[in-house]
Structure formats: C-alpha cells, structure tokens
Amino acid sequence: MKDTIFLIGFMGAGKSTVAKCLEQNYGRRIVEMDEQIEAREQMPVSRIFEEKGEEYFRGLETELLKELGEEENLVVSCGGGAPLRPCNVEIMKKNGRVVFLTARPETVYERVKDSHNRPLLEKNKNVSYIEKLMEERKERYEAAADYLVPTDGRTGEEICREIMKKIQEGCR
Template sequence: MAGDHSGLNKEEMKNIALIGFMGAGKTTVSHALRALYGLTEIDTDQEIVRQEGRPITEIFATDGEAYFRQLEHDVVLRFQDVHAAVISCGGGLVMNPENVKNLRTSCIIVFLTATPETTLLRVKDSADRPILNGHMDVAYIRMLQEKRRPAYEAAADICVATDGKDVETICCEIMQKMKDFS
C-alpha cells in the first residue's frame, strides 16, 4: 500500500522531480508523496514567490517571463544538494535544457501527464496561470502541451498519466517505477 514505506532508504534515495504542464497534478502529488513517504517537499514556484515577496503573475507582468525563467534556474541550483525530496517544478522549468541537466544530478525526473480536457477542468478557476491568461480553453491548452511535450519527454525518466486516477494510485505508480533506478 502507498503508506507502507518500509524499505525506503532516504539516505540513498534520489530526489523526485515532478514535471509536466500546469494542471497535471504536480502540487497534489508532491503533497501526497511528502505525507505518504516523509519526503521533504519543495515547490519551485512557491520558492520563487517566497524569495521575491510577490505572486508569479506580478513577476511576469513587471519583469517578464525571461526574468522568471532565470529565477527558476536559480532555484534548481539552490536545491541540488537536498536529499529525499520531492521537487514540484513549474510547468515551463524544463524548457531550459540547463535546468534539466541540473535536475539530473540529484533527481529522477517524473513527467506527469493530463489531457487538455482534464487540464482545463483543473485550472479553469485559477487566476494564477499567466501563460493561460485570455486563453482558458482546450484548443490553446492542447497547442501549448504539444509544443512543450518534446521537452517534457526528453527530460523524463518516468512518465505517469494522472487522468482518472486518485493521488495515492499515482504515488504508488511513481514509487514502483522508481525501483528501476535503485
């Protein structure tokens, strides 16, 4: 069962970096992995908000996407020496190959997927998605997912679909697949 983490050796365990499009379930799965397995939880977007003292939408509006992407890069570097952690990465973080290279030094990279329809259901009520501002529809989400998919797939060690699954099932699937990397 997911709560059974006997045999989980945190000293030898690589970190889990969760990547994927917004709404794929990275934050939800990250919280569950922390609760079920006692992992340290790091959310790159939350770290940036904490560091900057302002929301991501304001960072995008005031300083632009390039500045935000540099902040993401800096966060990845800052957490390279952490162990037994789950790192929930912002949706665009792996678009920078340098971030992927840096994540690989200490992480198994898990690509969480969701269909455009599922994604819209999960994010439609959020005002904190600057990339979707004015484009909260399935067609735009599909286009953006397809544009980013090659980068996600190239970065991923493991791929897990989240559509129609409860979070505990997703966590079990991740931990099962991670055994191949021990």
C-alpha cells in the first residue's frame, strides 16, 4: 500500500489546516484538490458548479485522484464531495489511508460562515442545513474512512499527532 494520506470530511472540518500541519511536521507534500482543479479549469469551484455543473466537477475530482495515485508521500485535502463516488473511494483506499475528519454542524458553521467559495452552502449557510447535508453524507464518509478523527476544539497539531499515531498503530 502506498503511504498517501487522504483527508476527507465535510467542508469546514479542518482538512486544509490539518494538511498544512502534516506537511510541516511530517514532510508530506500537500495537494489541495479544489485548488488544483481551479488552477486547471482557470476558474473557482463555485463558477465550475455554476457553468458546468456538479457532475462535471465530480468527474474532475475523479481524474485528479487517478493522477495522484501515481505519487507517494502526499497529504491530499479532498473536496467535501470526493468520497461520495465509490470509484473515488476505491482509488483512495488503493493508494493510501483515508482519514475522516469530523466536526459538529455548529463548528462547521463557525468555520465557513464568512466564506463564499462553498457553492453547496452559499444560499443555505445555517446550522440546520449543514446538519442535514452532513447527515446525508455521514454514512458514505464513514464507509470510506480507515480512521475517524474529531476536530472540534482541537489544534491542528493535536489532530496531526492523533492521525500519525493511528496510522503507525494501525488502529481505527
């Protein structure tokens, strides 16, 4: 098995923060999937959704994951919807470990309330909608995950240490 760490979870769960910590402390190269896709398409994710649709965007995620499978020692911050496609989960599991970062809906709201680059939340930025969407995705996130790590009220450092400990010990 390759050693890439794939961070999955709802938007605002802390994937980017944890990825930076894993890069700094464990020498892994970060790949922010949404940033890579934006650079390739030369437009923000919100515009890709608007002009080309969610299905098109999800296809771009799958293609990028296939490419990343050829590399090693990465930490990949996946878009919130990446693990919703079974083929994406298969690619991630084949090429590394999948870490599901969890957060309460209230925590997610606090982290994303001032952001305008989350197209699925833009017109529904409230705790009840976030909770509903999280609940819809929870089962698939859990099925995809090798490890579950809560992020509420914790620093990036604490979360990184827990991830690396779980991977080294091989526990879920």
